[in-house]
Amino acid sequence: RKEVEQxxxxxxxxxxxxxxxxxxxxxxxxxxxxxxxQDCRKEPKLLMSVYSSGNExxxxxxxxxxxxxxxxxxxxxxxxxxxxxxxxxxNYGQAGTxxxxxxxxxxxxxx
Amino acid sequence: xxxxxxxxxxxxxxxxxxVTLSCEQNLNHDAMYWYRQDPGQGLRLIYYSQIVNDFxxxxxxxxxxxxxxxxxxxPLTVTSAQKNPTAFYLCxxxxxxxxxxxxxxxxxxxxx
Numbered sequence: 001r002k003e004v005e006q007x008x009x010x011x012x013x014x015x016x017x018x019x020x021x022x023x024x025x026x027x028x029x030x031x032x033x034x035x036x037x038q039d040c041r042k043e044p045k046l047l048m049s050v051y052s053s054g055n056e057x058x059x060x061x062x063x064x065x066x067x068x069x070x071x072x073x074x075x076x077x078x079x080x081x082x083x084x085x086x087x088x089x090x091n092y093g094q095a096g097t098x099x100x101x102x103x104x105x106x107x108x109x110x111x
Numbered sequence: 112x113x114x115x116x117x118x119x120x121x122x123x124x125x126x127x128x129x130v131t132l133s134c135e136q137n138l139n140h141d142a143m144y145w146y147r148q149d150p151g152q153g154l155r156l157i158y159y160s161q162i163v164n165d166f167x168x169x170x171x172x173x174x175x176x177x178x179x180x181x182x183x184x185x186p187l188t189v190t191s192a193q194k195n196p197t198a199f200y201l202c203x204x205x206x207x208x209x210x211x212x213x214x215x216x217x218x219x220x221x222x223x
Contacts, residue, residue, distance in 0.1 A: 004153075032209040043201055043214040044154070087153065091209065097161065098144065098169065099212060103153035 004090050006102035013109055017078045021105045023088035024070045032091040033071045035062055037084045038104065044087055048073070078109045114138065117202050117215035123223045124189065124196060132187045132218045134202035143185035144203040144212060147171060154201065160185055189220065197221050 003026040013019050025033075036044035048055055050071050054063040061074040071088055085104040092100055115136045124130045134143065142161045146154040156169030160179040174193025179185055185204075189196045199219055203212040 032211075034211045041199075043216050046211050046213065049211055089212075097142075097167075098156055098159055100156075101146075101154040103151075 004088060004100045004102040006088055006105045008103060008105060010106040010108050013078055013107070015078055015080060015109055015111050017109075018074065018076050019078060019107060020072055020074045021086055021088075021107075022070050022072050023090075023102050024068075025088075025090040025100075026069070027090065027092050027100075028066075028069060030090045030092060032099075033062075033064055034089040034099070035060075035071075035073050036087040036089060036101075038087055039084050044101075047086070075107075078107075080109050080111060083107055083109045115202060115204055115213060115215035117200075117218050119218060120216070122218055122220045124220060125223050127191045129188055129190050130220070132189070132200055132202075132220070134185045134187065134215060136183055136185075136204045136215075138204055138206070138213070139182070140204035140213075141182070141207050142205045142212075143179070144205070145169075145175070145177065145185070145187045146201045146203065148199040148201060157187065157200075 005024045033050035035047040037047045038044040048062045050062045050064050059076045063072045085106045087104045088102045089099040118133045144159040145157040148154050155171050157175050158177040160166035166177050176188045201217045202215045205212045
């Protein structure tokens, strides 16, 4: 069975903290990896695509470890506005047909 | 503006009734998807379509039906056979290849 697993949290951190989430996947043939952010009662929005070994965008860094089959998301200098649920998604099927989503990790940043 | 439009935002279904959720995209994306999200749960794939007039069942297709008569439209019908339809329904589309999916803002379906 194809699975994507995430620690549900919640992760409660103060502003300015660095926090990291992991996501493990079971399909070794997966080629595409993504992190989405979902605010309460809203649709998921693409945060980052994860290419080759990793990707960085400002305070956010995503890394891929193919040998151990996990991707990680690092958030530096956390802001109150980073509070959300973070979903990882991994492709499966021919030509990246569909994505499997993890259940998400909830982050709460407090002042 | 380019994007994915879902309607209605909220929908109520009576017992024994079929309801149809609309999803339209003007991004010229080839592939379109329907997901269901229950509270505190991840997204589960209902149906997807990679080209016009073709679609595939996802993990939880029972009680649902779709059509793809036009590239920009992928409506989802929740039939009376779906006994637990209350959920947040999300439509997504994706360009060809390994591009990410982008989502509409969802439809919340409840039973009256």
